[in-house]
Amino acid sequence: MNCSEARQQLSDALAHAAEPGDVRDLEAHLADCDGCRGMAVDLYRQDRLLLEELAAPRLPKLARRIHARLDDLRPKRGGLRWAALLALAASLLLAVAAWMVFGPRKSHHETVALADAQGEVVVLDASGQRQPAGAELTPGQIVRTSGESSSAAIRFADSTRFTLGADTSLELVSQAKAAGKSLLLMAGTLAAEVAAQPADRPVVISTPHAEVIVRGTRFRLVTSADSTHVDVQEGSVEFRSKSSRQAVEVRAGGQATAAQGLELRVIRDNAQIAANAGVRAAFFLPNDPHVRVVSQMQAADGATITHMGDRTATRLATPATHLIRAAAVSPDGKVLASGGIDAVVHLWDPGTGEHRGELRGHEAAIRAVAFSPDRKTLASSDDRGIVRLWDVAEQKQLGSLGQVTVSSAGAPAFSPDGRLLAVANPNARETVRLFDVATMQPTRIIGDFDKDGRRIRRATCVAFAPDGKTLALGVAHLGSSPDGSAIVPEGVRRGVDLYDLDLGSRKTLFETRNEVWAVTYSPDGAMLAVACNNLFNLWSVPAGHLLAQLEESGTFTAAAFSGDGRRVAGVDTSRTTLALWEMAD
Amino acid sequence: MENRSEDELLAAAQEGDQEAFEAALQPHLGMLLAYSRAICGDFHAAEDVVQETALVAFRRLNRLFPEVDFATWLRGIAKRQAFAARRRITKLKPLLDEALELAYADEKPASDREKEALANCLARLAERVGRIVNQHYREGMALAEVASELNMSVGAVKVAMHRARMQLKDCMQHFLERGEGS
Numbered sequence: 001m002n003c004s005e006a007r008q009q010l011s012d013a014l015a016h017a018a019e020p021g022d023v024r025d026l027e028a029h030l031a032d033c034d035g036c037r038g039m040a041v042d043l044y045r046q047d048r049l050l051l052e053e054l055a056a057p058r059l060p061k062l063a064r065r066i067h068a069r070l071d072d073l074r075p076k077r078g079g080l081r082w083a084a085l086l087a088l089a090a091s092l093l094l095a096v097a098a099w100m101v102f103g104p105r106k107s108h109h110e111t112v113a114l115a116d117a118q119g120e121v122v123v124l125d126a127s128g129q130r131q132p133a134g135a136e137l138t139p140g141q142i143v144r145t146s147g148e149s150s151s152a153a154i155r156f157a158d159s160t161r162f163t164l165g166a167d168t169s170l171e172l173v174s175q176a177k178a179a180g181k182s183l184l185l186m187a188g189t190l191a192a193e194v195a196a197q198p199a200d201r202p203v204v205i206s207t208p209h210a211e212v213i214v215r216g217t218r219f220r221l222v223t224s225a226d227s228t229h230v231d232v233q234e235g236s237v238e239f240r241s242k243s244s245r246q247a248v249e250v251r252a253g254g255q256a257t258a259a260q261g262l263e264l265r266v267i268r269d270n271a272q273i274a275a276n277a278g279v280r281a282a283f284f285l286p287n288d289p290h291v292r293v294v295s296q297m298q299a300a301d302g303a304t305i306t307h308m309g310d311r312t313a314t315r316l317a318t319p320a321t322h323l324i325r326a327a328a329v330s331p332d333g334k335v336l337a338s339g340g341i342d343a344v345v346h347l348w349d350p351g352t353g354e355h356r357g358e359l360r361g362h363e364a365a366i367r368a369v370a371f372s373p374d375r376k377t378l379a380s381s382d383d384r385g386i387v388r389l390w391d392v393a394e395q396k397q398l399g400s401l402g403q404v405t406v407s408s409a410g411a412p413a414f415s416p417d418g419r420l421l422a423v424a425n426p427n428a429r430e431t432v433r434l435f436d437v438a439t440m441q442p443t444r445i446i447g448d449f450d451k452d453g454r455r456i457r458r459a460t461c462v463a464f465a466p467d468g469k470t471l472a473l474g475v476a477h478l479g480s481s482p483d484g485s486a487i488v489p490e491g492v493r494r495g496v497d498l499y500d501l502d503l504g505s506r507k508t509l510f511e512t513r514n515e516v517w518a519v520t521y522s523p524d525g526a527m528l529a530v531a532c533n534n535l536f537n538l539w540s541v542p543a544g545h546l547l548a549q550l551e552e553s554g555t556f557t558a559a560a561f562s563g564d565g566r567r568v569a570g571v572d573t574s575r576t577t578l579a580l581w582e583m584a585d
Numbered sequence: 586m587e588n589r590s591e592d593e594l595l596a597a598a599q600e601g602d603q604e605a606f607e608a609a610l611q612p613h614l615g616m617l618l619a620y621s622r623a624i625c626g627d628f629h630a631a632e633d634v635v636q637e638t639a640l641v642a643f644r645r646l647n648r649l650f651p652e653v654d655f656a657t658w659l660r661g662i663a664k665r666q667a668f669a670a671r672r673r674i675t676k677l678k679p680l681l682d683e684a685l686e687l688a689y690a691d692e693k694p695a696s697d698r699e700k701e702a703l704a705n706c707l708a709r710l711a712e713r714v715g716r717i718v719n720q721h722y723r724e725g726m727a728l729a730e731v732a733s734e735l736n737m738s739v740g741a742v743k744v745a746m747h748r749a750r751m752q753l754k755d756c757m758q759h760f761l762e763r764g765e766g767s
Contacts, residue, residue, distance in 0.1 A: 011747035013681055015721060016626030017728040017739075023681075030680040037680060043750055044623065044688030046757075049695050049703055051619035054722040055628065059614050062632055063607070066639040070603050073640070124647055129601060142647060169647070186648065321762060342762055365762075515683070533686075554654060 001029045006036045014047050110157045110175050112137040119150030142171045158195045165189030190221045213238035281327035282569040282578060284562040291569045293578060294327040305353055314353035326368045330375035337378055339366025345380050357395040361388055368411035372418040379412040379421055387412055387423055399440050404433060416468045424459035431459045461518050466525035471499040474516030496530055498542060509544050520559040529559035529568050536570035536579050550579050591655060599646045606643050613656045617663050620689050624667040628725035638663040706756035714749045717742055
């Protein structure tokens with residue numbers, strides 16, 4: 001299948017009119033053709049716009065349908081309907097059947113009692129409806145405490161006891177003797193005293209970030225939107241990070257957290273950033289602890305740099321056609337470059353917003369910009385995969401590296417000595433290509449093939465470690481078909497690899513299902529910030545410990561460290577959102 | 586007209602206020618329908634998916650954490666519903682699915698400028714091609730139905746639809762970059 005046929009098949013697939021065989025061929029073509037993958041995203045965007053615009057007349061009827069269905073769910077007053085009678089009959093039958101199966105044994109559930117409720121404590125069912133706060137809890141029920149002085153306890157028959165602190169939500173998932181006790185701590189603080197449990201049926205407490213597996217101990221668990229922290233007083237627990245799937249044993253006196261030594265703030269405030277704006281980049285200037293955000297508003301409203309300390313906004317006098325897609329600040333903080341859909345790179349004073357010049361030569365929308373460490377050279381890549389180098393002082397083009405990258409790849413990356421430029425995912429055969437900046441010729445190709453010479457990973461982004469010896473690579477694994485006949489990207493796995501440039505060896509830092517958009521080293525090279533779809537996290541490298549993680553829906557596309565490395569910001573371009581971690585003192 | 590913010594509506598909805606939930610859901614219905622239709626392939630299945638998504642979302646509102654974006658959360662539910670519906674009929678298409686996800690990762694609704702560009706560019710399509718696009722996207726007709734309606738072969742309709750997509754893409758890009766259509 002060539003690209004022209006692939007585009008036709010893509011169009012058929014969008015209309016759900018492609019033959020299954022053609023879809024398989026199309027998938028195989030997409031696995032090898034980065035350009036067509038970019039085209040697929042563009043056509044799906046167009047499909048979305050067409051659907052949202054042309055199918056809009058269907059929405060009022062759909063809204064009425066939903067309204068009617070939600071109404072049906074409401075408990076009805078008055079006489080029972082047929083459906084309710086049938087449901088009652090069915091549940092009676094089930095109850096009889098359950099009694100016949102389980103009845104002869106005494107009980108397969110432990111009694112769970114709600115006790116010591118202080119302040120506002122409510123019990124909700126799975127649909128969020130308030131339940132009468134009876135003494136006994138059943139699976140699926142949620143106990144929620146609200147207010148500063150609120151607390152409650154739930155007690156199991158074996159004297160296991162969980163005490164909920166203020167503003168805590170805890171769901172009783174299971175209390176079955178056969179399965180073990182299972183709870184979901186959605187938010188808040190939990191103090192636990194767990195009696196000895198059967199070895200094969202530990203208590204499992206899940207939080208949004210971690211699982212704690214307990215066989216008998218005393219500990220305290222705190223979970224918030226950002227992290228989960230466990231503090232063990234007696235015995236030991238198994239603490240398992242949900243994202244990294246790494247498990248540690250935490251013994252008495254020990255603690256573990258998903259945000260070790262870090263304080264996380266999520267700034268999601270239109271007033272603070274800029275109303276109706278999309279965040280495009282974040283950067284720090286030397287000697288200023290506060291992050292600045294480059295955001296793009298609607299064309300006529302232009303773009304701004306917002307100082308997140310004093311919240312002042314500096315307007316950039318962008319031409320109406322210059323909708324910013326990518327921005328980067330030079331390492332010395334003197335120049336800000338913005339790349340727009342108008343194929344132009346503009347240069348600005350990042351402090352005052354003063355226009356410093358423009359770089360023209362691209363023929364397609366700019367996808368990424370990057371400064372060399374000495375700020376003399378700028379690299380830019382566009383939607384056609386062309387990478388160009390520019391002399392920043394002279395504001396002229398040094399040359400083009402040709403079509404070497406693809407639309408889905410992240411920013412090109414300079415080596416710390418400024419002599420090399422790494423470009424991710426140059427084509428179907430290569431993972432990364434390194435160029436000599438002086439000669440603009442390729443000096444090294446990093447491939448990654450199976451025994452039959454097929455590429456098994458593609459790169460999505462690349463960064464040099466400050467020592468220049470390691471490349472951090474965002475990667476997506478391309479699966480192989482069972483009979484080895486073709487590359488079939490079933491179950492794409494993604495993640496970050498660390499590639500040793502001296503040894504030519506790689507090690508996996510972590511794996512995720514989310515696309516990795518950016519990898520950024522801290523100035524001292526001891527940490528790596530990773531921006532992914534729905535995930536922004538921070539790793540110690542090369543040890544590979546997860547230091548902190550924010551897991552939420554969104555598109556994190558860039559990260560920036562402050563000069564002292566004590567702060568790191570993650571940019572979520574899907575919303576007006578900035579995640580900011582600060583090292584605790 | 587609802588004056589409360591989404592956060593306020595969701596807070597009320599979490600207390601069981603169905604009207605508040607419907608008001609919070611309303612701005613996202615178009616996106617959800619488009620997304621579900623892209624996965625399922627027809628509006629009937631997509632409308633079922635969106636309805637089921639609304640029910641599941643209302644039941645699980647207590648699991649919507651304050652820092653999670655409502656639209657993205659809804660899409661996650663719709664995705665599970667739509668894929669469950671689709672898996673019965675077709676196999677997974679990982680790279681096409683990836684493209685779909687990227688296309689919907691941008692939560693911002695289409696700008697007025699994009700809508701204007703689309704309307705402008707749709708108007709520039711040849712009359713017959715415009716009818717094909719309209720019948721497929723507005724009326725929800727499968728390409729085979731469009732072919733029979735317009736007395737064309739299915740192959741010819743597929744080719745015309747493909748050309749329409751390419752023409753729209755170029756036209757919109759030109760419109761947005763230069764401020765006018767080509």
